[in-house]
Amino acid sequence: MNYNTKIRYDFIGNRNKFFLFSITLTVLGILSLLIFNLNFGVDFKAGTNMDISIGKQAAQADAKAILEEAGITDITPTVGGNGNDRVSARFDEVLTQAKITEIQEGFKAKYGDQVSAEVNVVSPDMAQELGIKTIWAVLIASVAIMIYVMFRFEWRFALAANIAILYDAFVVVAIFSIFRLQVDLPFIAAVLTTIGYSINDKIVIFDRIRENLRFGQFKNREQLAEMVNASIWQTMARNIYTVLAVLVVAICLFIFGSESIKLFALAKIIGLASGAYSSICIASPLWLMMKGKQKPRTQAKSSTQP
Structure with a gap:
């Protein structure tokens, strides 16, 4: 099919490479958390x-x-x-x-x-309460986003998006754990805003996939993969410009901001980069994997047996 789009790189065909990289980073993050935990600031410890x-x-x-x-x-x-x-x-x-x-x-x-x-x-009690509320905040935000995407699109889009945004949040946590950067309340604000920006990128791509899916006929998995690849490239410029606009501000905050805001800006930079990556290299291929396993609908019989 012709989508009038120049596909410069086959993201879908190379999805296993991205999955391997993401799984490796996730495993390293889990090991770092198990061995070193997070470098909590005063906000999360007495x-x-x-x-x-x-x-x-x-x-x-x-x-x-x-x-x-x-x-x-x-x-x-x-x-x-x-x-x-x-x-x-x-x-x-x-x-x-x-x-x-x-x-x-x-x-x-x-x-x-x-x-x-x-x-x-x-106090110790206050630190423990803040930690519990932070976990609930991330979980509630993720569930709310999943429900929203499920109503607007379908459950496959919702599940793929939720896996990807949780990955984005975890990447920020993992990087801060690996490099022993301090975790405080501004860090949590950065993680939550990362989730918001990340879902925006994914909605843009998913909306284009849904539009191409509605007006196209796909006989096999290869045609479906071609459509997803084309949808990614059709929205590439918009996603890049959106991320760059916020990324430039975050970088300026990191370079010129006070010491108290540098780690917040750094968490934003990591989250924005991960969100752009996961929208293209994780969320869309995950949806394709789940969609490819969908059983084809059988056509209704045109006549009934007497």
Whole structure:
């Protein structure tokens, strides 16, 4: 069949290569989670986070010396902000109010009375509750998307899309686990928005597949595979432009943003790249596999037996 589309690469014919790569990355991610787990930030484990505004340029060595004077020797604070005027320190234990005051007084003695601090304390119960709610948020979002796609298209589209978006979410988690990057609440926001952007790419391709399926007659699996390949290339430009528009913003945030937003931007970059990949190389081939196993409908008899 002629779809008036130049197919530059056979994604469907090479689907086994993409499946192998995706399975390998998934296995590596699972092993990393089992061995190393995630590098949870204060939001997901008990601890204290202090963001201290100095009002003038600060040095990391001086900030570390102040913490050591307060009896904390295993924490290396980070210095950032405009003109390196902010010091951030994350402690694995819940600091007492007396210890927090001692640290603040140490910075005031070094840099003056203009020093102010924002302190966030997460108790063990609160950390556990946040973790449970995060899991529920991802599951509810995935189920809601699956139901939406099932009503708009069919169950095969819904199942293929859900497998692909869960893969996208897991890729972000796996990369952060493998490279020991910190997981906090902005990271969870990045994962959830990744799911939203990812399903958008898949809906665009699935809508074109459904349209081509409606107006075409396919006698065998090869013709069906050709149609899916053509549908991917017919929507390629739109998907690339959509992803690039958001990707450029995420990259700018990662390069020029503050330290507190860099990991959020990085998670977005990984999620966007994975979403574009899975829409083309996972979701569409998965739908084809399930559609190819569908039994052909038998035509109704034109006459009845007497």
